[in-house]
């Protein structure tokens with residue numbers, strides 16, 4: 030242990046020096062962003078590193094902390110050498126490298142996951158913006174944050190790097206300057222960063238007919254900047270945005286996506302602006318324009334707090350409380366319900382279109398024409414070989430990148446196409462399993478090839494392939510849980526939203542799992558009915574039973 | 577009614593039909609017989625165009641089936657086909673099997689189709705099974721339904737491709753009796769079959785197919801009792817043949833002797849019969865012909881008819897007339913006469929023929 034510390038003492042100055050060189054370079058980069066007020070957070074990261082250095086140097090003479098797992102963390106320097114959680118696609122990722130030594134980064138998708146991991150000791154800390162941290166720690170027992178900033182940060186809105194984007198940004202900056210000057214910004218800050226829930230509300234702009242509608246994209250997992258309350262996206266950033274739209278006569282359409290999707294959405298023209306606790310970084314500034322900062326704060330480390338942890342409530346009381354919090358409070362069940370609706374809509378539509386399309390592909394695949402058959406074969410190969418998530422993102426951000434088609438339709442197209450590839454192969458196997466004699470007998474009776482196929486061969490094939498397609502369809506339903514990636518609020522996303530408000534894993538996840546199970550089961554039952562209708566014997570059996 | 581001219585069907589590596597010519601008249605009941613793989617099924621399948629002939633013409637009531645523009649679906653309605661493997665539609669009940677094509681293709685109403693269907697089921701004795709499904713029936717029952725299904729389309733001719741070959745022997749009779757009744761009613765039929773007795777008793781004509789042609793065409797009497805061609809005769813008698821040629825004095829006697837033994841064993845002959853065969857061979861060839869010298873080539877054919885259990889040994893040798901049974905005193909002759917049931921000798925085309933039945 031001592032040896033390691035000594036080595037670190039030698040190394041640290043070197044690291045600091047290198048960091049400084051890096052900073053100098055970055056600052057020149059940043060300075061090119063004319064008209065933007067950006068304070069460079071790396072300077073404060075450097076402060077942190079230097080503090081740490083001094084801390085370590087002092088500790089050299091004391092007893093080094095023996096068991097890092099157990100000792101209480103009181104300073105960010107104690108996080109060196111531990112594992113730190115980070116949300117994929119956030120600025121904290123690079124910041125950790127700058128601010129800490131020798132840490133292991135664990136990647137998560139959302140705050141609830143992070144908090145659970147923190148409480149369970151899977152990570153020692155995670156970094157987040159101070160306002161978020163304050164709110165998280167206020168709402169959650171068992172966590173607290175370290176007062177000292179890991180770095181300072183500015184938060185701002187993002188705009189696409191186009192002429193329109195620049196114009197909108199300038200307009201927005203003008204608005205910011207105005208509300209800052211007249212004190213409105215301070216009022217808004219007081220509302221959203223204070224404790225009173227009742228005043229935390231936004232009014233969406235009602236735009237006059239024919240007004241331009243702004244496409245706004247955000248990540249609703251960033252309270253108090255941006256989060257879901259009573260099925261509505263609200264928050265500090267949203268409040269400012271709504272006032273802006275109101276003032277300049279814009280309509281507003283809000284979509285919710287993963288953090289990592291925001292910049293792609295701007296770049297591809299899917300959205301006109303984005304926000305949601307977005308720190309200004311030079312890396313991001315390469316792809317988008319930033320507005321002036323609408324919030325200045327810093328990044329802090331959130332750690333587990335043994336003192337406030339532990340349930341005071343009894344088991345059942347706790348469950349009741351938890352159930353209330355997750356589903357009743359703020360009408361959260363309605364989010365689940367509408368998510369469920371979307372999941373069922375996407376599943377059923379994709380199932381139907383996919384089956385129809387699959388039948389078409391199957392016909393092409395079986396056609397005498399070698400070229401058509403080849404095309405179908407290639408289509409099937411490609412679709413079966415592409416992960417559906419990647420395919421959906423390509424559809425949404427590349428193929429339909431420039432059109433403002435609803436993401437639900439994109440999802441239905443994506444899943445239909447994917448499903449069709451599987452369906453066509455399943456159908457083909459089923460059709461080929463029907464004895465050739467059946468077709469010959471039908472032809473010999475005088476049926477044409479087409480009549481024979483639809484009347485004799487296909488119904489018999491259907492009896493072979495329906496059970497397989499049924500299974501494939503159920504897995505399609507479960508696969509739709511990834512549509513959150515293209516800004517759709519399906520069932521899974523709904524449960525993510527609830528978790529991002531309550532920071533609880535148990536109820537949202539279990540209930541979501543149960544709902545998926547129930548949907549699958551109901552759909553299985555529905556498909557089994559069709560199966561029975563196709564099986565003449567079972568059909569007859571039912572008729573007899575009814576008589 | 578059907579005229580087949582110069583019909584040829586080639587597959588990439590085999591030509592089952594080389595040149596088939598035939599004339600089928602209304603009311604004909606024709607049995608098509610022949611060894612397997614000689615294109616009997618192919619012929620039937622060409623007639624209703626399940627296969628496309630390579631060349632040649634098939635005229636049905638003057639209309640050429642082989643014409644590219646032929647309305648196949650209409651032509652096929654004139655011909656019913658009954659398959660070896662029944663091919664009943666598995667997803668339909670028995671009565672639905674009989675009703676679907678008349679309703680879909682002949683425009684019959686549901687009631688008409690149902691009534692005709694039940695009538696036909698009655699004639700094949702299966703009215704009670706109307707609501708069953710194919711997989712609940714025995715093979716014989718399935719084939720009777722298949723015949724009824726073909727009849728439901730009111731065809732002018734019925735084509736049968738080995739209708740009883742996939743059946744248990746106990747069920748062959750019920751199917752054949754249905755076919756026989758159709759024959760009695762004057763139905764025109766072309767039946768590929770291995771049931772020789774049935775062919776003999778029911779049909780008015782028999783086609784023997786071999787080598788890609790209709791090798792012999794005649795009445796059952798002609799074909800079964802007096803076949804004109806060697807191949808036909810071998811097939812009809814279901815003969816198994818062993819041929820040996822001896823053309824030198826010091827031929828390999830033990831080798832032929834042991835081939836006789838193997839042949840006999842394979843034909844399930846008794847040890848006694850095999851011994852007799854060997855004895856006749858030794859007496860005729862060794863004792864008489866070789867002994868006499870300067871015989872030239874000797875040809876020995878052995879024909880075994882499983883059905884009749886008879887063995888004919890035919891010797892053919894050149895040279896002047898020589899009836900080796902002439903010397904009645906000789907031991908060899910006495911032995912031969914003792915073994916053979918009948919002995920026939922003739923001198924034809926400068927060749928001696930000796931036929932012994934044992």
Ligand SMILES: Nc1ncnc2c1ncn2[C@@H]1O[C@H](COP(=O)(O)OP(=O)(O)O)[C@@H](O)[C@H]1O
Pocket residue numbers: 587588590592611612613614615616617618619
């Ligand atoms: N579709 C096909 N492709 C290639 N060869 C075939 C095909 N159908 C039949 N044959 C060949 O043609 C020959 C005649 O077949 P077939 O008409 O079924 O004979 P049979 O019914 O007299 O036993 C057989 O050697 C068979 O292997």
Ligand SMILES: [Mg+2]
Pocket residue numbers: 616617618737738
């Ligand atoms: Mg055959």
